[in-house]
Amino acid sequence: MSGAVPALGISLGLTLVIELGLALSLRRKGRTLLLVFLANLLTNPPVALTAILWRMYGLPYRAAAVAALELLAVGAEGLVYHTCRAELRRPYLFSLAANALSFGLGLLLRQIL
Numbered sequence: 001m002s003g004a005v006p007a008l009g010i011s012l013g014l015t016l017v018i019e020l021g022l023a024l025s026l027r028r029k030g031r032t033l034l035l036v037f038l039a040n041l042l043t044n045p046p047v048a049l050t051a052i053l054w055r056m057y058g059l060p061y062r063a064a065a066v067a068a069l070e071l072l073a074v075g076a077e078g079l080v081y082h083t084c085r086a087e088l089r090r091p092y093l094f095s096l097a098a099n100a101l102s103f104g105l106g107l108l109l110r111q112i113l
Contacts, residue, residue, distance in 0.1 A: 004052045011048040011106070015040050018102040026094075032086045036098070039080040043073040074099050 016037060023036045047069045054065050074095045081091030088094045 004049070004056070007052055008045060008048050012040070012044045014106060014109070015044050015102045018105055019098040022098050022101060023094075028087055031084075032081075032088065035081060035084050035086045039077040039095075042080070043076050047073050070099055070103060 019036055019040055020033060023033055028036075050069055051062075051066050054062050059065070074092070077099070078092035078095035080086075081088050081095060
């Protein structure tokens with residue numbers, strides 16, 4: 001379990017860099033960047049911790065559990081962007097794209113490192 005704490009920090013750090021980077025590349029600023037930061041602060045730790053514990057305890061259907069967790073994060077973040085009126089035309093699509101990008105790059109980094 002002691003390895004979970006650094007893994008959580010790395011997961012959150014990479015997610016923030018990637019998703020804030022995507023928002024910046026779309027020329028979003030100010031309040032929207034703050035919302036991206038806060039939404040990820042809300043969703044990433046519970047999703048990452050649940051995935052780590054799922055793997056650690058060898059529970060079945062890990063891929064399905066991770067997919068469900070990611071979809072919940074997409075929905076929660078999209079709801080934050082929508083409710084707080086972030087400067088995003090399609091807040092749920094942005095959330096889906098940002099999460100897919102950070103998840104995909106995370107998988108790629110895991111294979112490389």
